[in-house]
Amino acid sequence: MSFASTTRIPVSGLTKHIGALGKAREFGILVALALVVTAATAKNPAFLFSPDGWRDLLLTPSILVLVAVGQAFVIITRNVDLSVGSVMGLSAYLTGRLFIDVPGIPIPVVVVLAVLFGAVLGLINGALVAFARVPAMVITLGTLYAYRGINVMWAGSSRVNASDMPREFLALGTGQILWIPVLSIVAVLVLAAAAWYMRNTRGGREYYAIGSDPAAAELYGLAVTRRVLTAFILSGALAGLAGVFYAARYGSVSSQAGAGWELDAVGAAVIGGVAITGGVGTVWGAAIGAVLLMTINRALPILGIPDFWQRAVVGVLIIGAIVLDRWLAVRQRQRLIEARDES
Amino acid sequence: MPDVAAPVVLELSKVVKSFGAVVALRSGSLRLHAGSIHALIGENGAGKSTLVKIVAGLYRRDGGSFQLAGEDVDFTSTAQSKAAGVAVIYQEPTLFPDLTVTENIFMGRQPVGRFGRIDRKAMRHEVERLFTRLGVTIDPDRPAEGLSIADQQVIEIAKAVSLDASVLIMDEPTAALSGVEVERLFAIARSLRDEGRGLIFISHRFDEVFALCDTVTVMRDGAYISTTPIADTTPADLVRQMVGRDVTELFPKQETTIGAPLLEVEHLTSPGIFHDISFTVRAGEIVGLAGLVGAGRSEVARAVFGVDGYREGTVSMKGKRIARSRPTDAMRAGIALVPEDRRKQGLVIESGVGRNITTAIRRQLSRFGLLTTGMENRAAREWASRLEVKAHALDTVAATLSGGNQQKVVLAKWLATQPDVLIIDEPTRGIDVGTKSEVHRLLSELAGQGMGILMISSELPEVLGMADRVLVMREGRITAEIDRADATSENVMFAATHATTDGGHRS
Numbered sequence: 150m151s152f153a154s155t156t157r158i159p160v161s162g163l164t165k166h167i168g169a170l171g172k173a174r175e176f177g178i179l180v181a182l183a184l185v186v187t188a189a190t191a192k193n194p195a196f197l198f199s200p201d202g203w204r205d206l207l208l209t210p211s212i213l214v215l216v217a218v219g220q221a222f223v224i225i226t227r228n229v230d231l232s233v234g235s236v237m238g239l240s241a242y243l244t245g246r247l248f249i250d251v252p253g254i255p256i257p258v259v260v261v262l263a264v265l266f267g268a269v270l271g272l273i274n275g276a277l278v279a280f281a282r283v284p285a286m287v288i289t290l291g292t293l294y295a296y297r298g299i300n301v302m303w304a305g306s307s308r309v310n311a312s313d314m315p316r317e318f319l320a321l322g323t324g325q326i327l328w329i330p331v332l333s334i335v336a337v338l339v340l341a342a343a344a345w346y347m348r349n350t351r352g353g354r355e356y357y358a359i360g361s362d363p364a365a366a367e368l369y370g371l372a373v374t375r376r377v378l379t380a381f382i383l384s385g386a387l388a389g390l391a392g393v394f395y396a397a398r399y400g401s402v403s404s405q406a407g408a409g410w411e412l413d414a415v416g417a418a419v420i421g422g423v424a425i426t427g428g429v430g431t432v433w434g435a436a437i438g439a440v441l442l443m444t445i446n447r448a449l450p451i452l453g454i455p456d457f458w459q460r461a462v463v464g465v466l467i468i469g470a471i472v473l474d475r476w477l478a479v480r481q482r483q484r485l486i487e488a489r490d491e492s
Numbered sequence: 493m494p495d496v497a498a499p500v501v502l503e504l505s506k507v508v509k510s511f512g513a514v515v516a517l518r519s520g521s522l523r524l525h526a527g528s529i530h531a532l533i534g535e536n537g538a539g540k541s542t543l544v545k546i547v548a549g550l551y552r553r554d555g556g557s558f559q560l561a562g563e564d565v566d567f568t569s570t571a572q573s574k575a576a577g578v579a580v581i582y583q584e585p586t587l588f589p590d591l592t593v594t595e596n597i598f599m600g601r602q603p604v605g606r607f608g609r610i611d612r613k614a615m616r617h618e619v620e621r622l623f624t625r626l627g628v629t630i631d632p633d634r635p636a637e638g639l640s641i642a643d644q645q646v647i648e649i650a651k652a653v654s655l656d657a658s659v660l661i662m663d664e665p666t667a668a669l670s671g672v673e674v675e676r677l678f679a680i681a682r683s684l685r686d687e688g689r690g691l692i693f694i695s696h697r698f699d700e701v702f703a704l705c706d707t708v709t710v711m712r713d714g715a716y717i718s719t720t721p722i723a724d725t726t727p728a729d730l731v732r733q734m735v736g737r738d739v740t741e742l743f744p745k746q747e748t749t750i751g752a753p754l755l756e757v758e759h760l761t762s763p764g765i766f767h768d769i770s771f772t773v774r775a776g777e778i779v780g781l782a783g784l785v786g787a788g789r790s791e792v793a794r795a796v797f798g799v800d801g802y803r804e805g806t807v808s809m810k811g812k813r814i815a816r817s818r819p820t821d822a823m824r825a826g827i828a829l830v831p832e833d834r835r836k837q838g839l840v841i842e843s844g845v846g847r848n849i850t851t852a853i854r855r856q857l858s859r860f861g862l863l864t865t866g867m868e869n870r871a872a873r874e875w876a877s878r879l880e881v882k883a884h885a886l887d888t889v890a891a892t893l894s895g896g897n898q899q900k901v902v903l904a905k906w907l908a909t910q911p912d913v914l915i916i917d918e919p920t921r922g923i924d925v926g927t928k929s930e931v932h933r934l935l936s937e938l939a940g941q942g943m944g945i946l947m948i949s950s951e952l953p954e955v956l957g958m959a960d961r962v963l964v965m966r967e968g969r970i971t972a973e974i975d976r977a978d979a980t981s982e983n984v985m986f987a988a989t990h991a992t993t994d995g996g997h998r999s
Contacts, residue, residue, distance in 0.1 A: 349608075349609045349610050350604075350608045350610060351600065351601075351604065352608075354591075354599065354602065354610065355600065357588070357590065358588045358595075360590075361588035361589055362586070362587075362588050364586070365586040365587060365588055368550070368570055369586075370549075370570035370571030370572075370573070370574045370575075370600060371600050428588070428590040429590050481637070482638060483763075484638075485635070485637055485638025485639075486638050486763055486764030486765075
């Protein structure tokens, strides 16, 4: 093996192939999504072709898309945020309380306050993870319970009802612009901004670097602590915005709003190709994963699959996605190493 | 020749750094002029890397002065050192495996346009310019994952060059490069010097030091020894300053009668990691496995012991095949592996000394599947006293022991299994001089009792002093097999750094 030739790796074809693999991943889930929608529509045309069906198809995943995008930020840095369900629930309740306690408060102010509130909760997570150097899994499991506890303490057995909130606010939850729900438009705008940020800015690329090899990131002199902190703040802020969406969409917020959403968010990101070990994946993938997850939940009853199996299908999907990722990673590694040996 | 009138860009004086009880740097001094290439040489453990890491902002010094361009500095992060114009190419390249080559080079300082958008076109253009200048043809769009060490090194150099640093430190950059690539690197180094930058070049290869550098500083045992213009010194002088003691005295290997073959490894291959590895370890013999960091020595040891798999080849013990990927099989056959990283792989660091020693023999100790502390302690006490482990009690937590005593505990754990072959990876890394010679004496005694020992070591004097036979690995292949009588630091180093087998005869 001579080294002069080692440097001349014939990778142009290989690189294309690998790039295509990444795209294939998002394309793959899109195909899966199309299959689910087609099957459900074949069984019951109203799934897609009724005004309600169409609206639900776009509207239902919008809230999870926001949370999953936030989750993707955090997972890409090789961390995880298990508190997003509690943050969302608490923000949703705050939204309702603001309308009740401050009569006549403008809607934009409420939205901003709820997002800031979520960001502060995310800041607490991030500070504990980044400064105390405790694994994110443990910290956010703790805050999952803590934030939920605060919510229960605050709300007690009472709940915020649709009648407590202004009609214009609730209209946002169901309103449409040209057959497209307002909430979906906002979710797509947020998603596009997040994707642009992750792809085109130093900050975004540094998230990938940190997740890819935290030790190397320190050697590069990257601001690891600050970036990790920011990822958690963003995740919290997006969960806060999702809380506003939740209140507007469902019109009723109890102390248990958003319970279990953290697992849906992690699941959506993983199904969408975000590697749980960090450094790999896109927010687009996580968003499509969220849409697939929610759409499957709605399609399975239509296809006549019993309730119990619906959860199992989601489980199979997550395990399948992880196995597929692992297999692709091993195969790519093998191929790169063999390309090196052959040269 | 360095221009003595040229400004001093970097000056360290009597810098001290210790880690717990281990003093890594007793008194490090270095003065680097602009427009000069300064060699920093010394044995492994002489404190060169520690000194470099202080300059890089990775470690903070405990004492001494540190000036950059005449001003006192005290870096608390690598970012600060980078911003001050210091670029370091580490011995082991540190790249992000999931990101492309281009992104790796520019991470943290990508050219940005409007709204902070990364200018990919400019980045790509710059990489092509850099690679043309360096004369390399790596695909800038491929991921860093799977690159050879040589290629990774080239990317590190490209990174440093693009940083436009005033001080460039290269920690053994040529270790994994071929002759052509070394020449190319030297040409670049000289052109950087002519631009008025200061370069520090750490190397074990004297021919390179004499070909490239104008000044040389020697370190030994964590302290500054001398600085001389290269024209006024000779390799023999430098070796004397580096070693400063008689090598053979420190590493006593008893004469033993070498017996029957125990461990036989044939044509072991794992693509991309090591190729066609064949060797034999006989009873009573210490076989040294030398080579540079990253040559694949530890990987071979792990494959032989069954921790990792391999694609082709066989491992047998006393003529019996050992199944691949089965450490328990290897243990049953009488092989023991003392790993390089004892804190992570050798010990249950939060457990007591006694528990650690009995880890590998619990099955034999237990009665009807049950194990009492009494039974464990009886077995552990015997081995702890035989190896003179210095701990207050058997339940002293392993994490609190010194490096040397931790190593003894790991050794005790494996010796308790009464192995016939002991594979030991870097037996004395990070342990103090006293315990070091104890470990050496122990290994020598074990060989005397008929054990076969495969000793992986990056410390040349240790290999030359202890081993009956030296195998040298380079980039995943065995490049030389040299008998004790013929082994010198020159031919071992040559085999470790050159692809050919001229360094010794291959049996």
